[in-house]
Amino acid sequence: MSDPNEPEGIVLTEAQKKSRRQRSIAIALALGVLVVLFFAVTLVKGPAVLRRPL
Amino acid sequence: MSLVDNRAIDVAPHVSEAGVGDYIALLKPRVMSLVIFTALVGLMIAPVHVHPVLAITSLICIAVGAGASGALNMALEGDIDAIMSRTANRPIPRGRVRPAEAVAFGVTLAFFSVLTLGILVNWFAGALLAFTIFFYVVIYTLGLKRRTAQNIVIGGAAGSLPPVVAWVAATGSLSVEPLLLFLIIFFWTPPHFWALALFRSDDYARAGVPVLPVVAGADATRLQILLYTIVLVAIAAAPWLLGYFDAAYGIASLILGAGMLALAVDVYRCRERSTSLRATRRLFAFSILYLFALFATLLVEVVLRTMMTLVG
Numbered sequence: 016m017s018d019p020n021e022p023e024g025i026v027l028t029e030a031q032k033k034s035r036r037q038r039s040i041a042i043a044l045a046l047g048v049l050v051v052l053f054f055a056v057t058l059v060k061g062p063a064v065l066r067r068p069l
Numbered sequence: 070m071s072l073v074d075n076r077a078i079d080v081a082p083h084v085s086e087a088g089v090g091d092y093i094a095l096l097k098p099r100v101m102s103l104v105i106f107t108a109l110v111g112l113m114i115a116p117v118h119v120h121p122v123l124a125i126t127s128l129i130c131i132a133v134g135a136g137a138s139g140a141l142n143m144a145l146e147g148d149i150d151a152i153m154s155r156t157a158n159r160p161i162p163r164g165r166v167r168p169a170e171a172v173a174f175g176v177t178l179a180f181f182s183v184l185t186l187g188i189l190v191n192w193f194a195g196a197l198l199a200f201t202i203f204f205y206v207v208i209y210t211l212g213l214k215r216r217t218a219q220n221i222v223i224g225g226a227a228g229s230l231p232p233v234v235a236w237v238a239a240t241g242s243l244s245v246e247p248l249l250l251f252l253i254i255f256f257w258t259p260p261h262f263w264a265l266a267l268f269r270s271d272d273y274a275r276a277g278v279p280v281l282p283v284v285a286g287a288d289a290t291r292l293q294i295l296l297y298t299i300v301l302v303a304i305a306a307a308p309w310l311l312g313y314f315d316a317a318y319g320i321a322s323l324i325l326g327a328g329m330l331a332l333a334v335d336v337y338r339c340r341e342r343s344t345s346l347r348a349t350r351r352l353f354a355f356s357i358l359y360l361f362a363l364f365a366t367l368l369v370e371v372v373l374r375t376m377m378t379l380v381g
Contacts, residue, residue, distance in 0.1 A: 025082055034088045041089045049185070052126055056189045059122045 085170065091160040095143055095171055096136030103360070104135040104231045107254065110364045111232025111247055113371050115239035123190060127238035130186035131231050133178050134198045138205040138227070140175035144168045145210050152276040155269060175206075186238065194238035201230040215277070218284040225258030249308050250364075256301040257360050260294045260333060264353035267291075267336075268346055287345070291337045294352070298333035302326030305363060314370055321366040329359050
């Protein structure tokens, strides 16, 4: 019978946990920049943000 | 036990250890810096006022689009990169990032860069950025790179487009000025790349990439470098000769062109191994400085012109 305290599935190493955390922070920052960009352009353009010439 | 069960046991799930640095390396930061700089010049010479927020947005989108192209290029060239000493340390040959992960990364960045440029700036610029990425990844990397010695000549169009995308982002239309910038980078690319290929030809031969020195030989490449440099110097003077820029730019383009031409002649004449290596390395290094200085001159002239208009 297996040990009930033993974690199931994949157990990440410390290096894998660290790199995953780094990647998650980078994705969060990139999404943050995207949100700020859209917000800033909306402020700059005002209602004209909906007019996008081809 | 069934075959399916065995497979389930054998295939261990992959957990990446790739860090942020590996993904940044996939973006080809050095190429990206040149793309940002040439795009900045394309944006600045446009005869319209661009709000700084829109200018920064355009530059970020163009930079990310270029990075996406780099990531997709590396995903598709992992086998070549592993063989060549210059590229063996890239994240995919080192096993830090899997090709599928690089594809996912590149496609995501390409999608968001094009969409953001289209929504926030204009769709003409967004479409042109999409075309640039498509050209670099599909036409150059998948189509030309492993098939023809003219790969860099035709493929160079992708690297020449960023200032055009930036101009279109600023104005919403095309004009002669950005096309001149396109032509300058287009004719600069072959001598720049072939100088590198000359002193890295063993690498390319081992990887089976048909670059000009491998296919046609060193002497034919030296001649082509010289011919393309002559055309480059003439094209680089065109913005002045056609009256788009002042004599200051014209003089700078001629001085820089004379330097580039002298080094190309040097490469053509020096055929002994020791002198030839030095000549090609010097041309390669100077060619980077040449393009940077040429575009910096355009930038300075535009800034000075704007300041004088504001003062006057």
